[in-house]
Amino acid sequence: MPRFEYTEGTSSKFWEIERKDTVVTTRWGRIGTEGQEKTQKFKQTYEALQAYQKQVLEKTKKGYTRIKPKDTAPAAKTNxxxxxxxxxxxxxxxxxxxxxxxxxxxxxxxxxxxxxxxxxxxxxxxxxxxxxxxxxxxxxxHQGTLLGVGLTSMLGEKALTLEWHLGFIRGARVAAPGFDSDADFDVVETLTMLLRSPSARFLQELTLGLPDNDGDNEYGDLIKVVTRLAPKTLQRLFIGDFVFPDESEISWVKLGNLAPLLKALPHLTTLRLRGGEVRLGPVELPELRRFTMESGGLPRPAVQSIASAKWPKLEQLEVWFGSEEYGGRSRPSDIQSILDATGLPNLKHLGLCNAAFSDELATVLPKAKVLKQLESLDLSKGTLMDTDAEVLAANAAVFKHLKKLDVSQNQLTRKGVKLLASLCPDVAAGNQRDIYDDDEGGRYVAVGE
Structure with missing residues (x-):
């Protein structure tokens, strides 16, 4: 329950408020006492939210200050x-x-x-x-002992979820609360408390949702916290767990400079990134098995970082290139080392998705060295048209060993889909998009803004 305090002269008062659906509960009195409590029930949720916000505004105008929860868990016994x-x-x-x-x-x-x-x-x-x-x-x-007052108070929000395993937190998700939430939730502070908690000393999986539902969604501060405090046990990291476009357009979310983070986490086995304006720098992740980069416009330097990365154990690689309008200006030449399977001896699943240059990919893929070792190939969300399907179909022999080929959400007609249907045992070709009649030849990726 959010707490406000007012101390001036002889006054030493507290005031607390909480909303659950249509019920608003307030508690007030002198600091150090239990105080009095009042409950109000409204017919509609929005009425309760308005009442909550109005009362908070009134108290802050009177000089009451929000007291942020602190991590007050007793010192944990360690060996x-x-x-x-x-x-x-x-x-x-x-x-x-x-x-x-x-x-x-x-x-x-x-x-x-x-x-x-x-x-x-x-x-x-x-x-x-x-x-x-x-x-x-x-x-x-024993929740207070295991988590402390600060983290315990955040558990009522969907913005903090925890997965426990043998007495410790194995997985966690941290995000800003939803638009309809009235909680005073500092996502950076919460992530800091989480990673400093003794219960998270063996954390293996971390997911970061949107850092801010009201303003610019920039991950810079959260990235700094993870870089500084993430335990060595962290293996799986997902930055950008949000639904687009419902919660935010994918290109409106700024991942920022991830180079220090990647350098600090060499033991990662799974890394998934979603958003725009990302910088990766030199990538050396010797234990990584899966890498996914989802973007509406992936900058060319980031593509080059991915292409030159050192991850000898990588089994699955998926990259969304995006549209030129949002910074996706790459071409097949930028990923030539991937097409040549350079430094990728274990790669079995390759996704070259959301690519504005699908027509060029169709030309170079049949000759790509990496194709021989793949079990699945994902070309979804791109700009494949029937002419490109003809190129792929003319080289059908090099695709027959694949277990799955995904060409869904491209710009194929029934004719193009039919040409590709027998390239391998499992061809996904649903949800094709229309072709626009414009100066660019009608090509546009599925995910841009």
Whole structure:
């Protein structure tokens, strides 16, 4: 519940307010007391929201100041030797179970939580259901100890979601609250508290939604926090988890300079990026298996960074190039090293998507060295037309080994779709787009703005 305080002279007062759907609850009194409480119920949600906002405005005009929650969790008990064993094999249960025994011996409730969650994973039927209830009850009882007041207060919002695994946070998603939220939620502060929390010391997956629903969506401050505080166990990172165009146009979201972040996280196995105005710099991710870059206009320097990246274990590569109008000015020559499979011995799935130069791709792909090692090829959202389908169909033999070819959301007619339908066992060709009669020959990518 958001809290406001007013201290001046002999006055020392607090005021708290909370809205849940159509109900607004306020609490007030002298600081140090429980105070009084009042509940108002409205017929419509928007009426409750208006009442909430009006009362907050009135209190701030009177000099009340919003008190931001702080991370007040008690200092966690630690054992560096046992933690090091978990860090060496974060996917194995063994290190966690040894640590759980030690924590229970210290009287730390996290140890019991770890043991219960492990038992639940092994159980079935009624026993599993019973253990699930015990886990939920124990977590609720000790939530303040496990997370601290600051993070606990944020859990009521969809902007912070957590996935627990053997007593620790394994996955987390942080984002600005929705447009209809009245919460005072600082996404940078919340991410900082999360990554500093003892419960996130073995975090493996992190997702960042929109950083701001009201202004410019720039990830710069969030990127700095992740660069500085992300644990070594972090393996999967998704920056840009939003629905376009419903929440924001993809090109309106600015990823910014990610070079320091990538340098700080060499152990990543999965990296997914969505947005525009991205800078990658030299990329060296020796453990990466999957890389996805979704953009409405990917700058040429970023494309060149991807093409020259060092990721020898990469199995899946997907790049959305976008339209020239939004900065996507690349050509097949910019990705020649990818087409030649340079430094990509394990690549099995390649996506060259949302490309304004699909016609040029159709010409060079049949001769691309990388094609021989691929299991799937994704050319979706681009500008393939029937003339390009004819080029691909004329080289049908080089595509037959593929398990899947995706040419959906291009600009093919029934004739073009039919030409490509038998190139490999699974050809996805739905949702084709119209051709515009203009000076550019009618070509336009599926995702631009």
């Amino acid at each position: 560096p030797e046992l933690e090091a064993a978990i860090l060496q094999a974060p996917e194995s249960d063994d290190g966690y179970l040894v640590y759980a025994d030690w924590l229970q011996g210290q009287g730390d409730p996290r140890g019991e939580l770890m043991a219960l969650q492990h038992a639940q994973r092994q159980a079935q039927g009624a026993e599993s259901s019973s253990l699930k209830r015990k886990v939920a009850a124990l977590y609720k009882k």
